[in-house]
Amino acid sequence: MAVTIISDVVSSREAPDRDVLQREIESAALAVEKAHPRAVQPWWPTAGDEFQAVYDTIEDALVATLYLQLALPEGVVCRFGIGVGDITPVASMLAEAIQDGPGWWAARDAVQRAEERDRGRLPGGRSWLTVHESAPAELRAQEGIVNAYLLLRDQVVADMSPRARRAVFESWRGLQQKEVAEKEAITQSAVSQAINKPLVRALRLGARDLGGEKA
Template sequence: MVIAVLADIVGSRKLDDRSAAQRILDDTIARVEKHLPLAHHALTPTVGDEQQGVYLELEDALVSLLMIQLALPDGIAFRFGIGIGDVRSVDSVHGALADGPGWYAARAAIETVHARESRTVPRTRTWIVGAPGQDEVMDSTIAASNAYLLVRDELVGAMNERERRLTYGRLVGRSQHDLAAEEGISQPSVSKSLRSAGSAALIEGVVALRGSSA
């Protein structure tokens, strides 16, 4: 059993330069993997506006996807469908095709994100679905994780680009002093931005997810 992730680009048809946006996405994913190499197979473009990735642990997927959300600039964002279940490759004349209940669950998860976006929780960006046959512990883990993701996505969605950059910087261990110099603002301004954006809750959440590996 692994963690299968499908990602699609929010508003991809409205982007002025789809190729430039894809380069930004590729560069962002590579930067996150350089800072925190958590993916078994990093998100990679497949067809249209979709990407596929695989993680070995749910906690790794949740941390990595948060980092990607924070690192992306205004105007470019992903939706993430996380599926928990077995995956496999199917050979074809066009190369290996991703298949298996983990991918079906990821597809159902991303469809849930679309549905929630269009109704009462427009900032929803991430959801988890378990393939059939999960035990009670995993079912409970998925339910608790989805509750966490709803609140996390709301926090990230309310941030401006600078607040996301600062939060990302703190998550990769950069000091407020260094971040202030890079942004051309004072250290107290960095502290104020992080505090007003709720960054401390996100950072402590990552520590809780990563446990002793943080």
Template sequence: MKADPSVTLIGDLVGSRRTKDRGVVHGRLEQALAAVNEAYAPPVPLRVTVGDEFQGIFASLGAAIAATLRLRVALLPDVDVRQGIGWGRVLVLSEAPRVEDGPGWWAARAAIETVEAYERKAPLRAVRTAYVAADDEPGPDPALVNAALMGRDHLVSSLSQRSMSVLDGLMRGRQQQEIAEDLHISPSAVSQRIRADGIGVLLAADELVRAV
């Protein structure tokens, strides 16, 4: 029997080797992965594989897309992350230690390579996430998914550090009053950032995409 397609995710940190304390960066990555694993309970939890690379398998495309946003926001502004989402079958070659292969992972690797190609094009340099489906696996239209990812990543890349903190707080369910107190600004200033910086659009799009 042919296995159902899986939603795979591969990510790696951008420019982490230039940081002064890679131990601190690695700790933040581990913390961000743990938070996403707790929130989304992926069938195969996100885990660091080699160096600054991580991977996991999600129950749905929407969950994987939402996870990529939260991981990126958790790590910025100190370090950025490129992430590739794949759609395809996954083969488990062994359980202990767990070794996987198959079109799902090849697709995620191709998606990471797509992001690397974006980085060589000035107009697309802000895009940090891509989606690739295996050739023989029907699934969500890659063109539509990548169009949404491009717009989302561009908005995130344009945010100031303070607006990033507002976005992070709202995604974690915090109230605007709490966020304002933490940032030592007024609640009206938080509301203004949500409207003017596109944070409201990011949150609305995030809610819609989680149903995919």
């Protein structure tokens, strides 16, 4: 049983330079992998404006999608469909590796549901989890709880300024406040305020619990 992620870039056609956009997202994905090296298959770009990844657990996928939202550069927004189900290799004469199966079907359904909410009454709700019906009952039982968490989590992130998101991510991955301040050309006090807001601290504690880190 795998936990798959499909991420699509919102409004990628409007990007002034598609090559730059691609490099920026890939750089963010690499930073996330260094901060949270739990992927079975780390983020890789697919056709168009999609990226995919595979994790062993729902918890690791939740941490990875949170980190990537924080790490994205200003003006870049992604939606995330998280799927749970088996994935199977498909033989191909033209490509090295092709995967299919319920895990990817569930992720595709999830990213579509995330788009419906983002375009509807919950702008900022950019992630969703779908557990395929073939998955064990204990995993299916987590779907509603996880999606309730995602709705709240994503809204907190959406309400943060781009600079605050970057400061939080850089701090979470180990940079000192002084280093973050120099990198962002802001005061250390501004960094402290960004990372110590109650909702941000709650996000951090939640991410630590999900990732099995010590508080």
